[in-house]
Amino acid sequence: MRFIFKVLVLGIIYLFATFSHSQINFKQLRENMIKEQLLARDINDPATLNAMRNVPRHEFVPAKMQPYAYTDNPLSIGMGQTISQPYIVAYMTQILKLKKHHRVLEVGTGSGYQAAILGQIVDSVYTIEIVEVLAITAKNRLSALGYDNIHVKSGDGYLGWPEKGPFDAIIVTAGAEEIPEPLLKQLKEGGSMIIPVGPHNGVRELLLITNKSGKIKTKAVMAVRFVPLTRKDN
Numbered sequence: 606m607r608f609i610f611k612v613l614v615l616g617i618i619y620l621f622a623t624f625s626h627s628q629i630n631f632k633q634l635r636e637n638m639i640k641e642q643l644l645a646r647d648i649n650d651p652a653t654l655n656a657m658r659n660v661p662r663h664e665f666v667p668a669k670m671q672p673y674a675y676t677d678n679p680l681s682i683g684m685g686q687t688i689s690q691p692y693i694v695a696y697m698t699q700i701l702k703l704k705k706h707h708r709v710l711e712v713g714t715g716s717g718y719q720a721a722i723l724g725q726i727v728d729s730v731y732t733i734e735i736v737e738v739l740a741i742t743a744k745n746r747l748s749a750l751g752y753d754n755i756h757v758k759s760g761d762g763y764l765g766w767p768e769k770g771p772f773d774a775i776i777v778t779a780g781a782e783e784i785p786e787p788l789l790k791q792l793k794e795g796g797s798m799i800i801p802v803g804p805h806n807g808v809r810e811l812l813l814i815t816n817k818s819g820k821i822k823t824k825a826v827m828a829v830r831f832v833p834l835t836r837k838d839n
């Protein structure tokens with residue numbers, strides 16, 4: 606009898622939780638995010654704002670995190686990894702000054718959210734994730750949501766994706782200890798790379814790297830915290 610009672614109570618809680626999730630107005634939360642977290646700061650690039658408005662961020666986080674998908678925070682996506690705070694995603698996108706015809710490389714697919722944002726702006730996105738199960742999940746999620754200009758592969762993004770390069774822009778969404786040489790080689794002349802660099806246990810600097818007629822220029826634009834860029838042999 607007690608068992609049946611427990612099952613009933615749990616069932617009611619489950620139904621309530623499912624029902625309340627489906628009642629959340631994600632579109633409204635997304636609009637608030639744009640107003641309060643992006644426009645209120647320094648995000649003003651129309652293409653970036655449009656992408657942040659279109660992509661359903663809540664579809665990229667585990668079900669229990671969905672109510673928090675549009676808060677001003679990074680969120681856990683499992684396997685010890687995180688999806689960056691909306692502002693950081695927008696900031697890193699905006700700074701690359703992307704054009705429709707650009708070919709972009711992302712290192713650190715994670716949930717696939719940043720790749721989906723990029724894919725709204727440019728023709729083709731190539732993204733690499735070192736944790737195979739995350740790569741597979743992101744690939745399935747992106748195709749289920751109809752984002753068909755994003756190519757996901759599992760591997761060590763430190764090495765880039767030479768067969769698909771060179772790239773107009775490169776975005777690294779895991780913290781590196783130094784700028785990976787192979788990525789510099791895969792950056793087109795006139796191209797830009799944004800990458801968090803610094804010690805694994807501390808604050809890193811977000812570096813904007815530009816290749817102007819073969820001359821590499823580096824500029825620190827913001828202090829940030831990111832999960833580490835790992836290597837296959839570590």
Ligand code: SAH
Nearest residue numbers: 713715716718719734735762778779834835
């Ligand atoms: N851009 C992601 C979040 C990135 S979190 C999103 O929008 O959800 C950082 C990701 O980088 C993690 O998933 C981690 O597994 C991955 N990563 C770490 N080192 C890597 C490497 N060498 N190559 C590719 N991916 C790496």
